[in-house]
Amino acid sequence: MIITPAEPHDVSKLLAFREEAAAWLRGLGSDQWSRPYPADKLLATIEAGTVFMLRDGHTTAGTITLTPDAEDGLWADEELAEPAMFVNKLTVAREYAGQNLGGRLLDWAGERAYRAGAQWVRLDAWTTNEALQRYYLAQGFTYVRTVREGSAVNGGPRVSGWLAQRAARPADHGFTDRTPAPERLPFAA
Numbered sequence: 001m002i003i004t005p006a007e008p009h010d011v012s013k014l015l016a017f018r019e020e021a022a023a024w025l026r027g028l029g030s031d032q033w034s035r036p037y038p039a040d041k042l043l044a045t046i047e048a049g050t051v052f053m054l055r056d057g058h059t060t061a062g063t064i065t066l067t068p069d070a071e072d073g074l075w076a077d078e079e080l081a082e083p084a085m086f087v088n089k090l091t092v093a094r095e096y097a098g099q100n101l102g103g104r105l106l107d108w109a110g111e112r113a114y115r116a117g118a119q120w121v122r123l124d125a126w127t128t129n130e131a132l133q134r135y136y137l138a139q140g141f142t143y144v145r146t147v148r149e150g151s152a153v154n155g156g157p158r159v160s161g162w163l164a165q166r167a168a169r170p171a172d173h174g175f176t177d178r179t180p181a182p183e184r185l186p187f188a189a
Helices: 008-027 038-046 101-115 130-137
Strands: 002-003 051-056 060-067 083-093 120-125 144-145 164-167
Touching: 002 038, 008 060, 008 083, 038 051, 060 101, 060 130, 083 101, 101 120, 120 130, 130 144, 130 164
Parallel strands: 083 120
Antiparallel strands: 002 051, 051 060, 060 083, 120 164, 144 164
16 A cells, blocks of 8 residues: 555545545444534645545545644643644545554654654544544553533534654654655754
8 A cells, every 4th residue: 555645636536535534433433533624725735735635546545634733722831842743633444444554554654754854753543532542542542531512623613632642763664654754843853
């Protein structure tokens, strides 16, 4: 499988991925991703070069967003002073479930963050999705805290404020990486 940067024409695929994941999560009793994500915000992250696609031939098996920009109101000033990159919107197509692609994408993100000079890979998970929180803990992340104040990127109250982090590090994710080298973080050693 190959990791490539997302391109503007991937917006519809990414929105469909999110809808597929939301339907699956609804079946599990979660309201995660029940609100539509604005296509213009998604396009802006693609154009910023922070969205990546995992491709299996002509099929998109997964996606991950990895950005040096923290969402407002989640991380303390002391934490923001540490070099870190932030994982968002990790999604694996249901037909690829059970193959540890999510874990391998997190490993890829940790390696990319390490190459950019980050100390940490951080994320915010859905506050009420305890199964997802357990998943991230099993992937080596450490719980930091839960933030409930503020508003969500796509409107309404904050729903994704369960914060976790793990050290950025080299990893053997097994993917062919066709992404450009990451830019060094401005305050990385």
